[in-house]
Amino acid sequence: MFKSFFPSPKLFFASAAVWCLLAGALWFGVLDSWKPALDFFQSLAPTGVGADGKPPFITPDRLYIYAFLLITGFSFAAIWELASDHPWRRWSVWGSVIIGLSSYFNVQFDLYINDWYGSFFDLIQDALSKTRPVSGGEYYGLLFSITWVLVLNITGLVLLAFYTQHYVFRWRTAMNDYYVDHWTKVRKIEGASQRVQDDTMRFARGIQGLGMQFISSIMTLIAFLPLLWVLSRQVTELPLIGKIDGSMVFVALLSASFGTILLALVGIRLPGLEFRNQRVEAAYRKELVYGEDHEDRAEPATLKELFDGVRKNYFRLYFNYMYFNVAKYAYLQSTTFVPWFALGPTVITGAITLGFFQQINQAFDNVDRSFRFFASSWTDIVELISIYKRLRAFEAAIEGDELPSIEKPFVDSSTTEIAQAEM
Template sequence: MFKSFFPSPRLFFISVLVWMIFNLILWHSGGHAWGEYLGFPKGYAEIESPVGVSRFWTASSLWFYLWFLLATALFAGFWRFFSDNKWQKWSIWGSAFILFNIWFGVQVSVAVNAWYVPFWDLIQKMLSEGGGNIEDLYRETLTFLYIAMVAVTLAVINSFFVSHYIFRWRTAMNEYYTEYWDQLRHVEGASQRVQEDTMRFATIMEDLGVELVKAVMILIAFLPILFQLSKHVPELPIFGAVEHSLVWAAIVWAIFGTVLLMVVGIKLPGLEFNNQKVEAAYRKELVYGEDHEERAQPATLKELFSKIRKNYFRLYFHYAYFNLVATWYRQLDILYSLVVLFPAIASGKMTLGLINQIGGVFDKVRESFQYLISSWKTIIELLSIYKRLKAFESILK
């Protein structure tokens, strides 16, 4: 699954983590200002980013782009020297490009969140003062439009690239399995493993990986903002005064939901795995029946299908209460961020722009902490595919 596409997977992913942490430490311990040695304006790193699309080509942003490119080149060069995996251009440079696009998408969210304050405060001012200059509204709307145009363009490019990335990963797995086909062909459902499971595994891994990295990056970008905004919400409903109230409110609610769904959904991965096994056995008998008259007899097919029926009915039952709990949690989640702000709103010390900014930041952080909640069904499917492919690969050991 991994060694076909990534060079020495265990060491590779450890090195990715170490290299990312090393670069983060360097960046935040002064590296963000080192661009001055390359001719960037003095003090550029201390200048606050403007509200608008121009924040994407400030000196600070350009220096980060260059830093990211150099860090990726050094990392790729290291693995080029120590490994000859034919797919590592895609697995390293391709992954880096996707990672950069995730980071850029998070920066777009930060830019939109910064735009909330002047835009909504302008609306509040016009409503409270009996009107204003309509051109100011158009100007602020264009600011958002420019940000959105950059974001949408890059998102489309990234979507196109990711499609090719996934297919390359699937190709790598397909080549690996077909190379050992003589050993693997006798495994029940071998054709499904090579044709279908490789495709689904690559797709789901990419989706979950992107969402995980995005969740982490959103936390890195928005948690400091949420810490600052917490001073405007000194009290929480029921609990009263709480330091860093918004941060604690997001963490506690997300942990509660994650643990809840993990408990109620604990049986689902095993049932999904069994489902594929009984489906594969039924399909295999039907395929044999196409070429051999003595196979796929009604009694045999009835017995195999009864196993499918039994497993599906168990899945329906367990998904019923899982979906009930998940749906109720999501419904309460819609109200949660607003209820948290009730004490601060009732005090009358907040502007409309501040409410929208806090709501936006709080929702971003809360959703990031809820990564497992939003992805739990997909994780269940991935675990079942992983178990099937792992059992498939065990033949080669």
């Protein structure tokens, strides 16, 4: 799955983590306040305020960190370009860097929009409470001041989605080529054709969806955690706890940790059940395919027996998903009210404005959504884990390793034995 597309996967991902840590240490230790660089970018971007009273989207500080990220990201890719001769390195290495940087830049749009919310809702509060006159020009001017930022954001998201689709399909192509090259070793593995065609497709789709969500969550935390920490200074106290530093960060982390642990415990059996579900489906489909070319295969009694195995596994899966969904939807619905509850004492005392309330609520939602990535995506993660297990066992046969015990009864077995093992 990975070595077909990435050069030395373990070393590649380990070096990427170390490179990010070194870049972070360099930035926060030396370069974030390096005056010569800041002076250079002062001449390239405005330093005033926009129509909403906030700094513009492009500022010297932002240009500085964008340049730093581009240099460090492309330097990492260039090193691997020179150090490896892997045939897919241009897509896997350069593509991963491009997707990571693009995700960060898109999060910057969200960060700017979050600041804009504060100004806009303060304006609404002034207008509704009649604390000062608000003209139509001021209202609509502020409303339309965000338009060009939204256009750029939408354009970036569309281009990133388009590029990611091609990136993932190249990954699927690399897996397909690798498995086809070793077809003689794996052709007798249960569902070999399905694993090459269907599982690689589903794995690619899963990586595309979950991978992008995960990267976006990490980038969102990098951008919004400092903001939420600063905004938390205006929160007077938390219910039942009192005043603590970074109060809303603490609430988001506590809420997400609770949900992640809860759903992981409730759904612990689901990956295995999904794995078995793919096996019984493969057995049923395989018999139908044999029946197309052989009159002595796909007899009604055999098909009924196989489909009974499919039905029993699905009913078992549905039952487990029922109590899992109770926990999932109860948790996801309740998280909507967590920041409102946490901000209760601050709102009651009138310590913040409507704009600030909206701003901190939006920042909290971004941080909380990123923290609870695993909780929100657990169903998709379960499916991806089951696909990973099938492909990993498939690769064990290619590499000459011992097959997992769950696979052994299905190698070189008859269709009836498959059905009996499942039932």
